[in-house]
Amino acid sequence: MALESKIPEGPLEQKWSKHKFKMKLVNPANRRKHTIIVVGTGLAGASVAASLGELGYHVLAFSYHESPRRAHSIAAQGGINAPKNYSNDGDSVYRLFYDTIKGGDYRAREANVYRLAEVSGCIIDQCVAQGVPFARDYAGYLDNRSFGGAQVARTFYARGQTGQQLLLGAYSALMRQTHAGSVKFFDRREMLDLVVIKGQARGIIARNLLNGKLESYTADAVVLATGGYGNVYYLSTNAKASNATAAWRAHKRGAFFGNPCYTQIHPTCIPVSGDHQSKLTLMSESLRNDGRIWVPKQKGDKRKPKDIPENERDYYLERLYPSFGNLVPRDVASRRAKDMCDEGFGVGASGLAVYLDFASAIQRLGKDIIEQRYGNLFDMYKQITAENPYEAPMRIYPAVHYTMGGLWVDYNLMSTIPGLFVLGEANFSDHGANRLGASALMQGLADGYFIAPYTISDYIASNKFEAVSADAPEFKEAENSITAVINKLLSVNGDKTVDEFHREFGKIMWDYVGMGRTKEGLKKALTVIPKIREEFWKHVKITGNAHDLNTELEKAQRVADFMELGELIAMDALQREESCGAHFREEYQTADGEALRNDKKFSYVAAWEYKGAKQKQVLHKESLKFEYAKPSQRSYK
Amino acid sequence: MKVTLKVWRQKDKNDEGRFVDYAADEVSPDMSFLEMLDVVNVGLVKKGEIPIAFDHDCREGICGSCGMMINGRAHGPGRGIATCQLHMRSFQDGDEIVVEPWRAQAFPVIKDLMVDRTALDRIMQAGGYTSAKTGGVPDGNAILVPKPAADEAFDAAACIGCGACVAICPNSSAMLFVAAKVSQLSILPQGQAEREARVENMIAQMDEELFGGCSNTYACEAECPKGISVRHIGRLNHELLRAKL
Ligand SMILES: Cc1cc2nc3c(=O)[nH]c(=O)nc-3n(C[C@H](O)[C@H](O)[C@H](O)COP(=O)(O)OP(=O)(O)OC[C@H]3O[C@@H](n4cnc5c(N)ncnc54)[C@H](O)[C@@H]3O)c2cc1C
Ligand code: SF4
Numbered sequence: 001m002a003l004e005s006k007i008p009e010g011p012l013e014q015k016w017s018k019h020k021f022k023m024k025l026v027n028p029a030n031r032r033k034h035t036i037i038v039v040g041t042g043l044a045g046a047s048v049a050a051s052l053g054e055l056g057y058h059v060l061a062f063s064y065h066e067s068p069r070r071a072h073s074i075a076a077q078g079g080i081n082a083p084k085n086y087s088n089d090g091d092s093v094y095r096l097f098y099d100t101i102k103g104g105d106y107r108a109r110e111a112n113v114y115r116l117a118e119v120s121g122c123i124i125d126q127c128v129a130q131g132v133p134f135a136r137d138y139a140g141y142l143d144n145r146s147f148g149g150a151q152v153a154r155t156f157y158a159r160g161q162t163g164q165q166l167l168l169g170a171y172s173a174l175m176r177q178t179h180a181g182s183v184k185f186f187d188r189r190e191m192l193d194l195v196v197i198k199g200q201a202r203g204i205i206a207r208n209l210l211n212g213k214l215e216s217y218t219a220d221a222v223v224l225a226t227g228g229y230g231n232v233y234y235l236s237t238n239a240k241a242s243n244a245t246a247a248w249r250a251h252k253r254g255a256f257f258g259n260p261c262y263t264q265i266h267p268t269c270i271p272v273s274g275d276h277q278s279k280l281t282l283m284s285e286s287l288r289n290d291g292r293i294w295v296p297k298q299k300g301d302k303r304k305p306k307d308i309p310e311n312e313r314d315y316y317l318e319r320l321y322p323s324f325g326n327l328v329p330r331d332v333a334s335r336r337a338k339d340m341c342d343e344g345f346g347v348g349a350s351g352l353a354v355y356l357d358f359a360s361a362i363q364r365l366g367k368d369i370i371e372q373r374y375g376n377l378f379d380m381y382k383q384i385t386a387e388n389p390y391e392a393p394m395r396i397y398p399a400v401h402y403t404m405g406g407l408w409v410d411y412n413l414m415s416t417i418p419g420l421f422v423l424g425e426a427n428f429s430d431h432g433a434n435r436l437g438a439s440a441l442m443q444g445l446a447d448g449y450f451i452a453p454y455t456i457s458d459y460i461a462s463n464k465f466e467a468v469s470a471d472a473p474e475f476k477e478a479e480n481s482i483t484a485v486i487n488k489l490l491s492v493n494g495d496k497t498v499d500e501f502h503r504e505f506g507k508i509m510w511d512y513v514g515m516g517r518t519k520e521g522l523k524k525a526l527t528v529i530p531k532i533r534e535e536f537w538k539h540v541k542i543t544g545n546a547h548d549l550n551t552e553l554e555k556a557q558r559v560a561d562f563m564e565l566g567e568l569i570a571m572d573a574l575q576r577e578e579s580c581g582a583h584f585r586e587e588y589q590t591a592d593g594e595a596l597r598n599d600k601k602f603s604y605v606a607a608w609e610y611k612g613a614k615q616k617q618v619l620h621k622e623s624l625k626f627e628y629a630k631p632s633q634r635s636y637k
Numbered sequence: 638m639k640v641t642l643k644v645w646r647q648k649d650k651n652d653e654g655r656f657v658d659y660a661a662d663e664v665s666p667d668m669s670f671l672e673m674l675d676v677v678n679v680g681l682v683k684k685g686e687i688p689i690a691f692d693h694d695c696r697e698g699i700c701g702s703c704g705m706m707i708n709g710r711a712h713g714p715g716r717g718i719a720t721c722q723l724h725m726r727s728f729q730d731g732d733e734i735v736v737e738p739w740r741a742q743a744f745p746v747i748k749d750l751m752v753d754r755t756a757l758d759r760i761m762q763a764g765g766y767t768s769a770k771t772g773g774v775p776d777g778n779a780i781l782v783p784k785p786a787a788d789e790a791f792d793a794a795a796c797i798g799c800g801a802c803v804a805i806c807p808n809s810s811a812m813l814f815v816a817a818k819v820s821q822l823s824i825l826p827q828g829q830a831e832r833e834a835r836v837e838n839m840i841a842q843m844d845e846e847l848f849g850g851c852s853n854t855y856a857c858e859a860e861c862p863k864g865i866s867v868r869h870i871g872r873l874n875h876e877l878l879r880a881k882l
């Protein structure tokens with residue numbers, strides 16, 4: 001099957017408008033007759049479900065959460081980008097486009113990224129109208145801050161809780177449509193399979209988590225907005241329940257998986273405190289504006305930080321990157337921290353941390369200013385570690401944060417399965433090999449409010465839909481295969497819990513498919529992963545049954561899928577013999593230790609096709625063309 | 638450190654439920670309360686027993702999923718935190734800790750420490766929004782909001798919908814939750830058009846969901862993980878009066 005990106009012809013800045021004009025429309029009176037399933041009600045899912053409902057479609061929305069407001073999007077802190085140029089500092093759609101392409105290390109599609117930049121301004125307007133309390137200046141206008149990877153102030157924010165406020169906005173729009181009867185929301189339902197009939201996505205099977213019943217739903221189109229897969233690594237900044245099951249099962253039904261190896265590591269997270277650790281907490285990137293990162297010059301120095309004199313400290317980012325210093329991009333900051341710890345300079349009980357020190361900023365600006373800027377983050381740090389960052393430096397370490405990879409989609413956000421659309425973090429589309437801060441919220445809402453409603457209408461208007469019933473053999477087959485998996489899991493009755501397996505698996509992923517990857521390491525991962533997967537199916541222990549609320553069983557299915565996806569991540573990382581953005585292959589670096597791209601050979605999107613449990617996945621390549629933003633080597637010296 | 642837990646176990650909504658004692662013997666003070674429960678659960682599964690069910694997701698105090706009564710306090714000891722932000726260093730070696738679900742008629746128990754809080758969503762459906770259509774809105778800076786109003790609206794909007802206010806209220810009232818949303822939207826210019834209908838519809842829905850009325854005990858404010866102030870209840874009452882007049 002050939003990959004068709006369906007990028008419209010014409011100059012970059014006219015592609016989207018022309019495409020919108022060409023797309024077919026559905027008569028308002030006919031929309032009600034079309035059912036659209038939306039799986040996931042985070043930013044991307046809630047916004048698309050509300051918008052489609054408002055257009056008049058019959059929308060069924062699903063989430064494993066009790067309420068859409070619980071989705072992982074709620075946790076985003078920093079902000080959302082839009083080139084409004086309210087700061088009059090020279091911002092433009094083109095500049096946001098350029099920064100995003102460059103930040104993604106020239107591994108994203110120009111047309112998609114340009115469209116994202118183009119519609120992002122409308123998102124801010126939409127959210128303001130919903131009552132999102134963005135930060136304001138004293139004149140009552142919207143306030144902006146600057147963020148990593150950009151030299152203009154284009155980030156809109158609501159204190160440190162931007163994701164929460166944007167999600168509550170989308171959630172309120174969804175609640176309005178629910179009240180109006182155009183959207184029906186199904187809570188605590190986990191989609192476990194996609195049903196494809198005659199080549200079209202025509203429904204899903206969801207498990208009712210309260211009673212274990214499998215429920216079948218039919219539709220004319222299915223939207224997945226199910227989030228990212230960072231929890232493959234067990235420890236990440238993602239919410240505990242975030243998982244890849246919906247995307248993975250759709251992949252097994254024919255949707256190609258794009259760039260699975262692009263996983264982002266965030267440099268400033270609170271380090272692991274012990275084996276009990278269940279997740280990691282992000283400390284906003286903005287801290288690097290005033291904090292200085294250092295380690296002791298002497299290996300294994302166990303003195304308290306305040307007892308280590310200035311001349312025995314190594315402010316290594318300032319030393320290595322005199323012009324960007326502590327503000328180098330996420331991937332660079334993360335890798336250098338790991339290097340320092342690997343070489344034995346790490347601090348804290350585990351040796352897996354570096355200091356982020358505010359002493360000189362406090363001396364220079366006063367404690368009040370620092371408190372105004374970062375008070376809530378300092379409190380959060382103190383709450384978790386019982387240490388006071390006003391007095392002693394924070395300890396930080398990189399952690400898995402975001403996945404740029406995801407299901408492959410064309411310009412219309414449709415996967416390789418006709419009628420299956422993928423939105424938000426679940427798709428691979430806009431961030432290339434590395435995502436810039438404040439751009440995931442933007443992408444999720446762009447997809448949901450302003451792109452998918454048009455492209456889905458076009459799909460509905462351009463296709464014929466034979467009536468399908470939930471009794472169709474394709475539904476029965478899917479139900480039976482889910483039941484078989486569940487029964488098999490419950491019958492193992494081994495001696496190791498799901499979490500123990502997940503932790504062990506995550507460690508392998510982190511060690512060999514994490515921040516610094518090598519051919520050897522990846523090959524090793526590819527031999528170890530099938531073994532641990534086999535162990536899992538032989539020794540996992542799940543108590544309870546399939547007909548009750550059973551959290552262990554829920555987790556087991558997700559972990560089983562992570563173990564398959566993990567293998568694909570390693571395969572993808574192995575074939576990409578270059579370093580780009582967040583994908584760092586030790587063998588491919590410049591003399592200064594920076595990512596060394598190979599545009600001649602690897603300027604493509606890797607899209608993987610599932611061929612069955614016993615067969616190797618097949619790699620398809622969508623080559624990337626850069627007509628406007630010409631690839632160059634990043635430098636932060 | 639070691640602690641003894643008295644945990645409410647209830648198979649499903651029809652089961653009567655009972656306290657069951659568990660010993661947690663290898664507790665580190667750095668563990669969060671939920672991580673301590675994770676460890677207890679691993680032990681239970683290994684023994685072939687059913688683990689304790691509880692809601693949680695973000696584990697950083699923002700999604701509003703977690704929530705339990707710990708020693709009679711909603712979200713346990715400590716101010717301004719959700720259950721997931723509580724650490725074991727808040728307890729002493731040898732402590733007995735009583736853990737129960739939120740108890741309110743409007744929040745039926747689903748299992749163990751998990752309750753059904755969808756009533757809060759239905760209150761939101763009744764009016765917790767502005768009817769802004771996708772796309773049909775003015776430029777963001779066309780609507781000016783004075784900074785103090787924006788800040789006050791944000792303070793109200795910070796509610797995470799956890800239901801602690803209901804759980805701690807002697808009347809099981811959802812007044813603080815409703816007030817937070819009504820207050821946010823009545824302060825902002827965007828919320829003016831539907832101001833009267835919103836407050837009336839949300840309150841009517843709250844009553845229908847069997848939440849009690851407010852008798853000004855202010856327990857809600859004391860236990861709210863986001864410090865939502867009872868002055869928003871004052872504003873709600875004002876809004877209600879204004880709508881009726
Ligand atoms: C700590 C943190 C801070 C961040 N800060 C920022 C920031 O400042 N700016 C920024 O731009 N980005 C930020 N991000 C990234 C951003 O928050 C996410 O990428 C984005 O919110 C993802 O939104 P989404 O709608 O795609 O998915 P999610 O919000 O993850 O929603 C997924 C939805 O799918 C549902 N779901 C999943 N699987 C199934 C299934 N099988 N069946 C049924 N339902 C299912 C879930 O219930 C949920 O409703 C941050 C991320 C983290 C972790
Ligand atoms: S008002 Fe406070 S206690 Fe009540 S639901 Fe909101 S955050 Fe929770």
Ligand code: FES
Pocket residue numbers: 692693694695696697698699700701702703704719720721722
């Ligand atoms: S788990 Fe999200 S608030 Fe506690």
